[in-house]
Amino acid sequence: MKSRKTICILGHHHPSASEAEYCNWLLARKQSGEIVNYLYIAPVELHVAGKLWKKWAIDFAVKENDGEITYHESKGWNRSDELFRMKLRAFMLEYPERKIYVNKKLVKFTPSGRIVMLEKRKRKTNLVKT
Ligand SMILES: [Zn+2]
Numbered sequence: 001m002k003s004r005k006t007i008c009i010l011g012h013h014h015p016s017a018s019e020a021e022y023c024n025w026l027l028a029r030k031q032s033g034e035i036v037n038y039l040y041i042a043p044v045e046l047h048v049a050g051k052l053w054k055k056w057a058i059d060f061a062v063k064e065n066d067g068e069i070t071y072h073e074s075k076g077w078n079r080s081d082e083l084f085r086m087k088l089r090a091f092m093l094e095y096p097e098r099k100i101y102v103n104k105k106l107v108k109f110t111p112s113g114r115i116v117m118l119e120k121r122k123r124k125t126n127l128v129k130t
Contacts, residue, residue, distance in 0.1 A: 012040050019059060022074035022103075026060060036063040042071060046090040056087050058100070071100040088115055 006020035007013055009027055014020040026038045042061035046054045060072040071091075075084070088107060091100060092115070100107050105117035 010040075016074075019074040022059065022072070026062065026072070034065070036065055036067075038062045038072075044071075044091065044095070046087060047094060048090065053090065054087060056091065058091075069098070071098060072104075073100070073102045075103065085115060 003016040005013055005015060006017040008020040008023040010023065012020070012023060014023060023040060026035070029035045030037060039061045040059070042058040044056050044058060045052055046056055058071045059074045062070045062072060064070055088100065088102070091098075092107065092109060102117060105119060107115060107117050110116055
């Protein structure tokens with residue numbers, strides 16, 4: 001997928017068309033009352049062995065109707081993007097109570113420690129192998 005700067009309905013300058021589409025999708029969900037609000041760019045700090053490893057600007061933070069804050073990355077899953085997987089893993093280890101979605105799919109650890117995404121679009125829940 002090619003990346004090109006795209007302006008969403010709210011006027012953010014997103015680095016890619018897919019991210020702008022994600023922002024427009026969240027705006028539509030806000031307008032229809034499915035979520036309370038959302039924030040473009042949610043900075044989090046990731047620590048390894050007690051030291052700051054990386055500052056990660058997650059694409060979106062969403063305030064759900066039950067008050068929970070969830071995190072959303074709009075990028076497509078790229079198996080070769082090892083840094084992204086490391087950031088995901090570090091986030092999930094440091095903030096196990098927070099839900100993170102990648103391209104609308106909830107990310108989970110398997111019991112063996114692999115990262116998987118839960119596919120919600122189909123009737124049954126499928127595990128997407130990574
Ligand atoms: Zn936007």
